[in-house]
Amino acid sequence: MLDLDYIRNNKQKVLEAAKNKNRKIDLEKILSLDDQRRELIKKIQTLREERNKLAKSKPTPEIIRHGKKIKEELKSLEEQSTRVEEELNNLLAFVPNVPLDEVPIGKDSSGNIEVKKWGEPRKFDFPPKSHIELGLDLDLFDLERGAKVSGFRGYFLKNQASQLHLAILFYVFQKLVKKGYTPLIAPAIVKGFTLFGSGQFPWGKQEVYKLNDEDAYLAGTAEVPVTAYFSNEILDEKDLPKKFVAFSPCFRKEAGSYGKDTKGLYRLHEFWKVEQVIIAKNDLEEAKKLHEELQNNTEEILEDFEIPYRRMLMCTGDMGEPQIKKYDTEIWMPYRGGYGEIASNSIMGDFQTRRLKIKYRKKDGQTDYCYSLNDTAIPSPRILIAIIENYQQKDGSVLIPKVLQPLVGFEKIKK
């Protein structure tokens, strides 16, 4: 959510941002509704002021008559005001955040820029197999029975892959706890306001599972519950930034991508993830530093696993509504013969915190909206694709990354 004053004073910027993010907005309508809203508020306030004065004097028949008249006028104005406010909020909810100047302008993923590359894709002296083939050979997962039991994109992880799955998540969780991040196990069942707050709604409704007819949804990422953790609260500047490492199961309908990545462990309805979330003060320079810190954490983890990766600076058309700057981290997936997304790292500015009403008190006593950031630490099973494929041996076995060996208790997966 953007500040109305900001919109009024930066119309051109906001319009361009929406255009560059491929979103349609009606700024003139929004601003005219805001004018109407202000006019109505003025009228209502004046009437209420009069009413309050009357209520404080001795009730004579004359005063009661006058009071009744005010009440009727107020009722009609208040109804108008509610309608205008509703319409305004509906439109305002669709205005995307404004990217930083350093963000490249582009239509879609082709406009993203590679800003860093680490590790060389491995040269195989044998034809490398896909993780699907390896997994089936080594009995690491069962996709057919997964689909039978759970439905399309369902899966069972089996044997060493299940251990590896847990070990990876635990390794990453521990690593970030040691860096001072507060560990959280976050709920995956969330109320609607959290999804609106983080900016999944109103855009991505078709992407989210809704439970029965209650106000209950399945979150696609721990970003949703953890960002909402401090909703409707005023924090202390001295306690910021708040850094969290959060584990949660994640659920995504993957609507609109029915034909994409239908095989294997790449695109799943259900996975587990360790996520990093930061609530910081309203300071762009600090936020940029924290953004780099999050990125370094993600990259360090991949370096621990010795998986080649690259960092992409996302262009406007591929970055999502709430973000002002976003990196995607992609890892080498031999069978795809290319890089695949593994992590997504964003600065949201105060877009989410406005929606969630997360403020902080500055040293001078003033309050301001916080900034929020988040970045994937590790998602699994997707990371298993890269590990299994990159660590495969000629004899069909798969080695385990060194840092994970003590956790799983074996060095190699073989038949």
Next chain:
RNA sequence: GGAGAGGUGGCAGAGUGGUUGAUUGCACAGGUCUUGAAAACCUGCAUCACCGCAAGGUGAUCGGGGGUUCGAAUCCCCCCCUCUCCGCCA
């Protein structure tokens, strides 16, 4: 799932129709005193919105929503949450 109790400012806790946005205590901030600190004393201390260059003014908010009334923290209805007991249960 059943029965009961309760939700008031950062916390504790008054307040059952008319200057109560809310007594008081604690906490917090500033000041006086002190070599320094503590204690004591003084002052300040909710959030949001609207108008205003500002000073300031006005409105709204006592879990949320609706209603009664000239007037609601106080009365009525619905919902949510918390606690206690019983039942069930990983």
